[in-house]
Amino acid sequence: MLDRSVRTGGVPDDQWDGFVERGWAISREELRSAAAALGVRKHAAVPTAEALKARLATRTGDPRTMAEIFNDGGGPTAIAKSLPRPLSTVVSWQINGVPDDQWDTFVERGLALSREELRAASAMLGVQKHAAGQAPSPPLVSDRQRRRVRANPGGLSALCRLIDIPGVGPGREAVLAAHHRLWIEKLEAVERGEIRRLMGFMPPGSAKSTYAVDVFTPWFLARGRNRSVLVVTYATALAGRRGRKARSVTRQPVFQALMDVVPEKGRASAIDWGLSNGGEWMGAGMLAGITGNRADLVVIDDPVKGRAEAHSALIRKRTREEFDDTVRTRLKSGGRIVLIQTRWHEDDLAGSLLPEDYDGRSGPVLCRDGETWEVVSIPALAEREDDPLGRRVGDWLWPEYWPADHWGQFRLNPRTWNALYQQRPRPEEGGYFERRCFQRFQEHELPKSLRYYGSSDYAVTDGGGDFTRLTVWGVDARLNLWRVGSWGGQTS
Numbered sequence: 001m002l003d004r005s006v007r008t009g010g011v012p013d014d015q016w017d018g019f020v021e022r023g024w025a026i027s028r029e030e031l032r033s034a035a036a037a038l039g040v041r042k043h044a045a046v047p048t049a050e051a052l053k054a055r056l057a058t059r060t061g062d063p064r065t066m067a068e069i070f071n072d073g074g075g076p077t078a079i080a081k082s083l084p085r086p087l088s089t090v091v092s093w094q095i096n097g098v099p100d101d102q103w104d105t106f107v108e109r110g111l112a113l114s115r116e117e118l119r120a121a122s123a124m125l126g127v128q129k130h131a132a133g134q135a136p137s138p139p140l141v142s143d144r145q146r147r148r149v150r151a152n153p154g155g156l157s158a159l160c161r162l163i164d165i166p167g168v169g170p171g172r173e174a175v176l177a178a179h180h181r182l183w184i185e186k187l188e189a190v191e192r193g194e195i196r197r198l199m200g201f202m203p204p205g206s207a208k209s210t211y212a213v214d215v216f217t218p219w220f221l222a223r224g225r226n227r228s229v230l231v232v233t234y235a236t237a238l239a240g241r242r243g244r245k246a247r248s249v250t251r252q253p254v255f256q257a258l259m260d261v262v263p264e265k266g267r268a269s270a271i272d273w274g275l276s277n278g279g280e281w282m283g284a285g286m287l288a289g290i291t292g293n294r295a296d297l298v299v300i301d302d303p304v305k306g307r308a309e310a311h312s313a314l315i316r317k318r319t320r321e322e323f324d325d326t327v328r329t330r331l332k333s334g335g336r337i338v339l340i341q342t343r344w345h346e347d348d349l350a351g352s353l354l355p356e357d358y359d360g361r362s363g364p365v366l367c368r369d370g371e372t373w374e375v376v377s378i379p380a381l382a383e384r385e386d387d388p389l390g391r392r393v394g395d396w397l398w399p400e401y402w403p404a405d406h407w408g409q410f411r412l413n414p415r416t417w418n419a420l421y422q423q424r425p426r427p428e429e430g431g432y433f434e435r436r437c438f439q440r441f442q443e444h445e446l447p448k449s450l451r452y453y454g455s456s457d458y459a460v461t462d463g464g465g466d467f468t469r470l471t472v473w474g475v476d477a478r479l480n481l482w483r484v485g486s487w488g489g490q491t492s
Helices: 003-010 011-025 028-037 049-055 065-073 075-082 085-096 100-110 113-126 143-150 155-162 179-192 210-220 237-248 252-258 313-330 347-352 404-411 414-421
Strands: 198-201 228-231 271-274 281-285 296-301 331-340 365-366 372-377 451-456 468-475 481-489
Touching: 011 468, 065 179, 075 347, 143 155, 155 179, 179 198, 179 210, 179 331, 179 372, 179 404, 179 451, 198 347, 210 228, 210 237, 210 252, 210 296, 210 331, 210 347, 228 313, 237 281, 271 404, 313 331, 313 347, 331 347, 404 414
Parallel strands: 198 331, 198 372, 228 281, 228 296, 296 331
Antiparallel strands: 271 281, 365 372, 451 468, 468 481
């Protein structure tokens, strides 16, 4: 389709030949609208003899060039007679004006010419390089926007502000929070090849998959020729939903104008589609059998469905084997892997890769597979001085979107809170004490001779929501620890 900036703002001198040879090579239906959009008027001004002489240098059926025919004294009439009938008609119309009742024929037949004839026709038709008659409409995208989106770094971030983000809503500009900007910066580094292995852990609803799969993968494909992406999730159906969202981005006119690509025709599957530059998007379920071509980029987005699967030793084992035996082997030389995961279990796919002493830090981490992974671990509540977003300890994630009281409902279950929201899953038995170590007792069973100790955990911040806890313990002769009594409450 004709570039909108050409249709509305005129054809630059250095692109005139390309416009004639490529811009008009479109369907009959598009020819009709193109003629009107280009400012080809029904009674276009007749070019002067000198203008014709300077323009016409394309060979036709006559062995002489049009300029030679003109120089021989034939003028425009002789030129018209030497050309095939459709173009001859066009020339006569150009000289005498196009009758109203012939306008449709002019559009449908006059432009349905060969490439060489198109070049000559464009000159004789008086199609102006800057169409007259109306003020140019604003182009769909500016050259500056196109340069920004195609750049790296910064291109993916710029793209997110210009297109409709799946899930954000059409016509609404995406507002990138701090964790989005950090995540996008890491994804851009993946595209540049500076990061070859990337892990991302964030609370549910943080839009980590939206930017990594729905937006990043189309941008990655559009930035190079013949690239391939493999997106792996816990189920093929979910991969299909992700594929439809990613493909919807490539169907947006703004994306097409910015990246100069369109979806490839004839590939309708949501888990197998492509772009006009040879890019290929493939999707698969982690344990459903991964097939297809090798990939420049593999994105693993939640390889297990939920807690039940994550706590199955068999599924964890099969998931790791599939990662080692299939996913890795489908990477092209220099291929990249992005792993996005909800941390359901300490020995999930990410946990099996991270070192045993991993403490939740972000940054480069040498993992047990021998690779250095860039880790982005963002808890809901900042707990480290080296928080990747620069938050202070106790600051919440995305406060402009989620108020502090949003998190209270999830903190009721410490197991879920620690794993899904704080990115530090713990064994059900605990990290220090096993469940069997604790036994309930009746008051009459309390030994008479105990050595008593007190412990306290104070939370006295004004307006704080945490509790102060005071506990009295007794130690018997066998060093058993008895909890004698405790008190807890909010204090200031």
